Amino acid sequence: xxxxxxxxxxxxxxxxxxxxxxxxxxxxxxxxxxxxxxxxxxxxxxxxxxxxxxxxxxxxxxxxxxxxxxxxxxxxxxxxxxxxxxxxxxxxxxxxxxxxxxxxxxxxxxxxxxxxxxxxxxxxxxxxxxxxxxxxxxxxxxxxxxxxxxxxxxxxxxxxxxxxxxxxxxxxxxxxxxxxxxxxxx
Numbered sequence: 096x097x098x099x100x101x102x103x104x105x106x107x108x109x110x111x112x113x114x115x116x117x118x119x120x121x122x123x124x125x126x127x128x129x130x131x132x133x134x135x136x137x138x139x140x141x142x143x144x145x146x147x148x149x150x151x152x153x154x155x156x157x158x159x160x161x162x163x164x165x166x167x168x169x170x171x172x173x174x175x176x177x178x179x180x181x182x183x184x185x186x187x188x189x190x191x192x193x194x195x196x197x198x199x200x201x202x203x204x205x206x207x208x209x210x211x212x213x214x215x216x217x218x219x220x221x222x223x224x225x226x227x228x229x230x231x232x233x234x235x236x237x238x239x240x241x242x243x244x245x246x247x248x249x250x251x252x253x254x255x256x257x258x259x260x261x262x263x264x265x266x267x268x269x270x271x272x273x274x275x276x277x278x279x280x281x
Contacts, residue, residue, distance in 0.1 A: 139206070144238075164194060213227065
């Protein structure tokens with residue numbers, strides 16, 4: 096293997112070329128897929144953000160001196176906060192209904208997987224660098240970050256798509272005008 100071959104990245108470009116050239120741009124044909132991916136990301140981002148805030152509230156209720164969990168259809172009412180007691184090394188719930196606190200944990204965990212898929216889809220279609228994917232993924236684990244990321248990602252992607260479409264339309268119009276000028280000259 097030559098030295099030049101050893102310096103190539105996975106996509107066949109040298110490391111020096113990667114530093115000098117910008118990231119590859121999305122193809123115009125994929126813009127509709129990108130718009131759909133951004134819509135899906137926005138929905139997932141809001142749901143994940145709400146789930147994360149509920150999860151944080153649940154953890155504050157359970158692991159602070161309040162030491163309670165929320166139950167549904169408990170013997171103390173439709174919704175009831177029930178005490179959590181220490182037994183040995185673990186906390187045990189005293190409720191006898193459906194543990195909504197546990198439900199919040201499970202739903203947020205599974206929906207975070209869906210959110211990661213949405214992040215991956217936007218990231219891969221936009222051909223962003225890997226650090227941007229990590230930042231997107233952080234939206235599901237840092238409270239309020241998903242709302243901030245949803246706003247900024249949607250704004251950035253929509254602006255980018257509009258600029259690229261405008262540039263493509265101008266290029267097409269210039270090419271058509273150039274063709275018309277050639278026809279008139281002949």
